[in-house]
Amino acid sequence: MRVVIAGAGLAGLSCAKYLVDSGHTPIVYEARDVLGGKVAAWKDEDGDWYETGLHIFFGAYPNMLQLFDELGIQDRLQWKSHSMIFNQKEEAGKYSRFDFPDLPAPINGVAAILSNNDMLTWPEKIAFGIGLVPAMLRGQAYVEDCDKYSWTDWLKLHNIPERVNDEVFIAMSKALNFIGPDEISSTVLLTALNRFLQEKNGSKMAFLDGAPPERLCQPIVDYIESSGGEVHLNQPLREIVLEEDGRVKNFRIGGYKDQPVKDIKADAYVSALPVDPFKLLIPNSWKDLEIFQKLDGLRGVPVINIHLWFDRKLTDIDHLLFSRSDLLSVYADMSVTCKEYADPDKSMLELVFAPAKDWIGRSDEDIIQATMNELKRLFPMHLLGTDPAKLRKFKVVKTPLSVYKAVPGCQEFRPSQKTPISNFFLTGDYTMQRYLASMEGAVLSGKLCASEINVSELNDK
Numbered sequence: 001m002r003v004v005i006a007g008a009g010l011a012g013l014s015c016a017k018y019l020v021d022s023g024h025t026p027i028v029y030e031a032r033d034v035l036g037g038k039v040a041a042w043k044d045e046d047g048d049w050y051e052t053g054l055h056i057f058f059g060a061y062p063n064m065l066q067l068f069d070e071l072g073i074q075d076r077l078q079w080k081s082h083s084m085i086f087n088q089k090e091e092a093g094k095y096s097r098f099d100f101p102d103l104p105a106p107i108n109g110v111a112a113i114l115s116n117n118d119m120l121t122w123p124e125k126i127a128f129g130i131g132l133v134p135a136m137l138r139g140q141a142y143v144e145d146c147d148k149y150s151w152t153d154w155l156k157l158h159n160i161p162e163r164v165n166d167e168v169f170i171a172m173s174k175a176l177n178f179i180g181p182d183e184i185s186s187t188v189l190l191t192a193l194n195r196f197l198q199e200k201n202g203s204k205m206a207f208l209d210g211a212p213p214e215r216l217c218q219p220i221v222d223y224i225e226s227s228g229g230e231v232h233l234n235q236p237l238r239e240i241v242l243e244e245d246g247r248v249k250n251f252r253i254g255g256y257k258d259q260p261v262k263d264i265k266a267d268a269y270v271s272a273l274p275v276d277p278f279k280l281l282i283p284n285s286w287k288d289l290e291i292f293q294k295l296d297g298l299r300g301v302p303v304i305n306i307h308l309w310f311d312r313k314l315t316d317i318d319h320l321l322f323s324r325s326d327l328l329s330v331y332a333d334m335s336v337t338c339k340e341y342a343d344p345d346k347s348m349l350e351l352v353f354a355p356a357k358d359w360i361g362r363s364d365e366d367i368i369q370a371t372m373n374e375l376k377r378l379f380p381m382h383l384l385g386t387d388p389a390k391l392r393k394f395k396v397v398k399t400p401l402s403v404y405k406a407v408p409g410c411q412e413f414r415p416s417q418k419t420p421i422s423n424f425f426l427t428g429d430y431t432m433q434r435y436l437a438s439m440e441g442a443v444l445s446g447k448l449c450a451s452e453i454n455v456s457e458l459n460d461k
C-alpha cells in the first residue's frame, strides 16, 4: 500500500519505519526544514547544537530500545549510573542521591528509597510505600482509574504527608509533564513509578550521544528510504480533502517558500501532527464524530528549553539532575553527559524551564536573568564571590504548545490510532498508548498505527 504521512516527528517516522517492514510504501511530508518535531535541534553560528528539549531515554522504553536495535545504533545511547540525583534544597551546591543497587526489581527500587535519608523521613517512606501497593498489585487498570485525581489529591487520599510532594514530586511532575503536582493527573506519576519499580532497569537513564535529528531521526529516514519510502521536508499538510462519502480523497500538501500546492493520493492517510495543529485541519464534516470532538479536551503545555555556555566547568556530574527550583525542572551539563557536546574545560548547561505559562511570552533576556538567579542557589561556589563564572552565550527555545497537558480526566480524550474514517489514521504521543507523552509513547503510537493500517489492508481483501 502507498501511505501518506504528515509529520516527521518520532511518531510519523516510527509509523513509516514499521510500514516499510510490512512491505508498504510510506511517503512522509514534514512542515519544517528539520526532522524530529519535539526532538528537533539546530546548530548556532559557532556550530554548537541547541535543542527543543533536554531528552532522556529510560530503561523502561522497550519500543524505543528495540528501534535502536533494529537500526543498529544501540551504541549511540550513553547509559548513566542507575541513580536519581536531586539538588538539596536547604544546602546550596549539595546533592541527594537515590542509588539503585544491582538487585532484581522491586528490591533495587525499595533499597534506593530506603537508603536515602536526606529527603524523606521513615514515616513518610512507609506511608508512601503503603500508598503504592494497589498500583503495584492491580497494575495498569488501577493506574488508569486514578486519572480522576491530581497527584496532590492522590497523596491526600492515601494520607501521605504534603512534604513528600515538596521533597520529591514537584520535581518529578515537572520533569514528566512540565506542570506541578496540583495540576498533573496521578496516572502520569503512577505509570512512571510502576515502570520504575517493576522493571530492574526501568529508571536507568541514557543520553543520546549527539543531536537527535542527526543521531536518531536520520537513521530512521535512511532505513525508510532504503526500502523505497520517501521523506520530504518543507512540505506542510494544508488540507485533508474528502470524497463525498467522507473518506479521504487526498492530502493537499506544500505551498511553502513559493513551492506549488500538490494533491497527493494514497491508499491510506496518516496524521502524525501534534494534537493542536491537527485540530485546525479536521474537515468540517468530521467535526461531529466523537473521536475528533474529544480532542477539544487535549491541549499542549508550554515549556522552555535553555542552553547556557559558561567560561569554565561548573560540575563534573555525568547525569541528569533534578533542580528542585521553583522556575527550573531537570538539567544536565551536556559538556559532560553527551559525547558530541563534550568540552573538557567549559560547561554547557541545558535546562528545562517549567511550569512556563507565565514566562512563555517574556523576552529571552528576562528568562535568562531569572534562570541565572536560580542557578546562583545551585552553584554558589561558581556564580557568587569575587571571580564568578561568566556566561559566554545562551539560546532559549520556547515551545508554547508542547506535549498534551496531562491533567486529571484527559485519558478519555486520547484517540485510538484507528479512526471511524476507514482510510485515515492517527499517530502521535497524544494518541492512546500506555507510555503517555514521551518519545517512547511517540514510537509506540507509530508502531500501533502501522499495525492498524496492516489490519485495514487485510479487511479490504
Ligand SMILES: Cc1cc2nc3c(=O)[nH]c(=O)nc-3n(C[C@H](O)[C@H](O)[C@H](O)COP(=O)(O)OP(=O)(O)OC[C@H]3O[C@@H](n4cnc5c(N)ncnc54)[C@H](O)[C@@H]3O)c2cc1C
Pocket: 006, 007, 008, 009, 010, 011, 012, 029, 030, 031, 032, 035, 036, 037, 038, 039, 052, 053, 054, 055, 056, 057, 235, 236, 237, 238, 272, 273, 274, 277, 303, 304, 305, 352, 399, 402, 403, 427, 428, 429, 430, 437, 438, 439, 440, 441, 442
Ligand atoms: C522540552 C521537552 C523535553 C522533553 N523531554 C523528554 C524526555 O526527556 N523523554 C521523553 O521520552 N520525552 C521527552 N519529551 C517529549 C517528546 O519529545 C515527545 O513526546 C515526542 O518527541 C513527540 O513526538 P511526536 O511525533 O508525537 O510529535 P512531534 O515531535 O511534535 O512531531 C510532530 C511533527 O509534525 C510536524 N507538523 C506540524 N504541523 C504539520 C503540518 N501541517 N504538516 C506536516 N507536518 C506538520 C511538526 O513539525 C513535527 O515535526 C520532551 C519534550 C519537550 C518539548
